[in-house]
Amino acid sequence: MKVLTSRQHRLLRFLLKQQEYATLLTLAEQFEVSKKTIQRDLNIINDYLVNSNIRVDKKSGAGILLVAENTADLMQLEQQINNENDDADSVLGHARRIKIASWLLSETPRETSINKLSERHFISNASIVNDLKIIEDWITPLGLQLIRSQSGTRIKGNENDVRQAMAALINGLMNHQDPGTVNHSRLDPGSYKALVQYFGEKDVNFVQVLLQEMEQALAYPLGEPYYINIFTHILIMMHRRTRGNLLGSPKPVSRQHLEDPIFMIAGEMVAKIEQYITLSLPEDEVWFIYQYIISSGVLVAENHSDHAWHTELLSDEARDITLNLLEIFSNLISIDLSQDKQLYDGLVVHIRPLINRLYYQINIRNPLLDDIKNELADVYHLTRIAVEKVFTHCPQQTVSDDEVGYLAVHFQAAVERQITHKRVLLVCSTGIGTSHLLRSRILRAFPDWEIVATVPSDQLPSVTQQMTPDLIISTVHVPEIETPVVYVTAFLNDTDLQRITEKLITEKLHQARDAYTATQS
Structure with a gap:
């Protein structure tokens, strides 16, 4: 049911009027929400535009802009959304369809009539018929059917599929980021509120x-x-x-x-x-x-890894799949992660219940999935590739995006751990004082690094050949060299630290993703 909410409608209309890139911060301030909320709305708008010639373009440092093959496409989109229901009607319509779908699922195998649904929701029979078409498009991929007959309308399917569909609707109502001061046992306030309203x-x-x-x-x-x-x-x-x-x-x-x-x-x-x-x-x-x-994962505390259940919950199949995943992902990024015990332990504990969920067709929701796809885009994409290679022998058991998201977090943490031990060569020509300041700030940010030397740029080639550092950090331009180079200011601000991290992680992952894509094309 890809229907835009009121805010998403307004955001799309706002973007249609924009001639220049707008930052996430600008959009967040415009609509009085967080940047993460804007990012989620943009993802939904991208899905909404998937069959058009228009897309949301994201440019690093510039922001967001709607782009199209020609201006006519943008004009057609503007006319389309203006012809759709008003903002309030759109969000009310979406909420109404959720209630209708929930009612039909809850009552199946009992039938109801279009007239009863019309009276229940105070809208015309024609609107109910349109709602049912949208609901049918949503439930069909879930293994369910919408049955219409002279006696009434009902949803047909087995009990497991009906419950999975109901759970998907309820999960959609849960706001896991809902602020609240009271924590009701293990449930976060957003989940508690949604479940209480429903049950x-x-x-x-x-x-x-x-x-x-x-x-x-x-x-x-x-x-x-x-x-x-x-x-x-x-x-x-x-x-x-x-x-x-x-x-x-x-x-x-x-x-x-x-x-x-x-x-x-x-x-x-x-x-x-x-x-x-x-x-x-x-x-x-x-x-x-x-x-x-x-099929439920265990909440593992780092200091409890030797508990008896830790071994009992694992299996040879889980270990084999974990080792296979590690090998494939390591090959994709050209970094050997096989000796990362923390990564292995985290994956193998997740894989065992994952196998059961695939076997019993149990779906879990990952409330952080949108953030993972946005902020860990390369690792998520590479994790998806590795997962598809590992589970290729059982095509009927597709690993969902939610599951891939959980695995991607383990791999991202492992990749970041790879930068904790580096041999670094500094190039600084602004004086001894600033070079010492730069050195101390680098070691404060990366305490496990080793600064092998500080040299002027003209000595760089010979010193690099002699000392073979993993990374060169420089405050001045240096000649091209095979060793990665990051340019920073002498005072090493937050932007410089981000630039260093991107050089060591982001660029490498980009290259791995692009290299794999090139081999498949």
Whole structure:
């Protein structure tokens, strides 16, 4: 449902009038939101424009500008958005479609009529028909069908797909950055607020206690996104059961895990849920909760890496996939990451539940995905390449963008750790005092670096050949040389530090991405 909100409509109209690049800060001040919010809006606008000849162009240091193959395309877009619903109508329409889709999913397999939906939302039958077309486009890729017949309209699909779609809608309502002073247990304020609005405070508080007891029984905590994921899905299961709408499981319930301690914990949870809702649950709900527990990542503390569960949760398959990922990513960036134990441990703990999520078709949401795609663009792209190479043997199990985003953060941290040990040669011709100042500030910013020498520019070639530094930092222009060179001011300000980091990380990743793209074209 790629529908622009009121603010996104206004942002697009603003950009249409711009003749010059506008910075994110300018746009953020114009619309009284954060730069990250503007960045997310721009991503949605880019998706909105995907089938047109217009795109949002981002130029480093300049900002944002709409560009098109010709002016006529821009004029046509302006006419198009002016012909669409007014700003208020657009955002209300989007919210209404979410409510209709949520209602249909919640009530399936029961039918409803267009007349009832029209009366419920105070709009015409024609508008409801248009809403249903948009909803159908959204649910079809999720394995669901919108069935229209003389008796009514309903969504058709299996119980798992219905719950996944409901979870996607609820996740869309969660504002994980919502400010608040009260932290309701493990839930952040934005998630708590969205779940309470959807299911009611009593049910949310019950599941909160249920999961607290589950973590105590497991003797380890779940990672935050997985905690919210299982929290949401248990609420959906309870909601569908109390309304009498549970669909039968398309697969027979497996009995091979009856002696598994985690399966027993899942059984105890189902018994507590049955007691709470005063209704019995199908036998396969134990299996359902079991799947979600073993598909949840563990919240790993660095000083707890030797706990028994740390070994129990891993597998030969997880280790093999992790080593394969490490090898492929290392080859892509021409940096050997195989000896980075912190990277290996972080990946292997994530990979085991990832395998289960792929097998059981469980989706998790990454609330930081937009930021990762924007701020770690090269590493995210290279991680996606590595993931697709590793999982090429099981094409039916596509690794989602959300999953790739989590893996990309591990790789970004590892790449940044690579710059902690460097042999640096300084070129400074402004005097002994400033060269000492430059040296001290570099070591304060990068304490593990070794300054091998400080030389004037005319001695650079011979000293470089003799000392083979990893990097040259210079306050004056130097002749071309194979060793990377970063130009800075004598006082090494924040811009200089950013320039050094970009030279060591960003440029290398850009080159790796471009090199791979060139080999594929």
